[in-house]
Amino acid sequence: MTSINHSQLRAFHAVATEGSFTKAANMLSVTQPTLSGQVKALEDQFGVRLFDRRKRKIELTDIGRNLFDITFRLFSLELEAEQVLTSARGLKRGHLRIGADAPYHSIPFLAAFHRRYPSLRLSMSIGNSEKLVADLLDQRCEVAIAANVPADPRIFSLPFRQDYLVAFVDRAHPWANKRQIDLTDLAGKRLVLREATSTTRRTFEAAIDAAGITIGEVLEIGSREAIREAVAAGLGIGIVANSEFGDDVRLKALEFAGPLMQSMEYVACLNDRRTTPLVKAFLDIVRESIADGKGSR
Known part of the structure; x- marks a missing residue:
């Protein structure tokens, strides 16, 4: 009987997970x-082909997809076994990978987790909610901190904070002396917005569509930091979650009159991983924060 080399199987799983030989090698x-x-x-x-190798991307073949379904379960169980053994030592070893839609919500949780378990390794990646949910399902992270996590039987989500959208302008803008604007004031105005898949963009566009408002040109930028710089340079009006606005002295936040455009932030994990030691320890930190009134508005 032909035996399978574990290192080769792990290499395949890494490439299938990352969708790239370069990223998998780094991982x-x-x-x-x-x-x-x-x-x-x-x-x-x-005597099989597991990937179709194209010029700029690779794709799993049919047998590759079947094998990936198996390695997904295999390495999930291996990680779970490692975490069970780690818990016997009082969570003194382990690596928790966290994906977050912004550092503002997530860093306090990471700091509290590190204070309690200083010997554990933490890593965090930033992306929009859609990417984070995909990363969670593909096991590129164990925990996702994101807005408006969709209902999915595979995912456990814990709501911890309700937020709302605000507009913001540079200090030289005619609105810089205002505290509040109407949503209708944005009609025909040039806006600086996140990519179409971001929760902020979707929430905002749902509100203007419901109000029948036609905005002007949209400058689409894929990161919050770049949006802040664009607005500070006078390139348009930005839209952001209130908790993420920060304290940049170049910018002025403007609340919207009328009903708030709201979103809910969640800490999420795979439903069948919620009781594994590392994930459970992180969820406990979040629950304690909520109980102390630090996690919700």
Whole structure:
């Protein structure tokens, strides 16, 4: 009976998860030629093709997708076993990967977690809610902190903060002396907005569509930091969640009169992973924060 090389299987799983040999090599801390050689050796051993290699991307073949379903379960159980053994030592070792839609909500949780478990390794990636949910389902992170997490039986979500949208302008803007504007004031105005898949953009566009408002040109930028710089440079009016506005002296926040455009922030994990030691420990931190009144508005 032909045995499967565990390192080759892990190499395949990393490439299938990351969708890139380069990213997978970085994740496993090996060189790309080494990783490619491991995947090729696995393919050659069983006489199969696991990936269709194209110029700029790779795609799983049918047998690759079937194998990925198996390795997904296999390495999930391996990680769960490691966390069970880690918990026997009082959570003194382990690596918790967190995805967040913004640092403002997530850093206080990470800081509290680090204070309680200083020997554990933490890493955080930033992305919009859609990407974070995909990362969670594909196990690129164990915990996601994001707005408006969709209902999905595979996902457990814990609401911790309700937020609302505000507009903001540069200090030289004619509205800089205002405290509040009407949503209708944005008709025909040039706006600086996140990408179409972001929760902020979707919430805002739902509100203006419901109000029958036609805005002007949209400058679309894929990061909050770049949006702040664009608005500060006078390139348009920005829209952001109130808790993420910060204290940039170049900018002025403007609340909207009337009903608030609201979103809810959640801490989410895979439903079948919520009781694993590392994830449970993080959820406990979040619950304690909510109970102390630090996690919700």
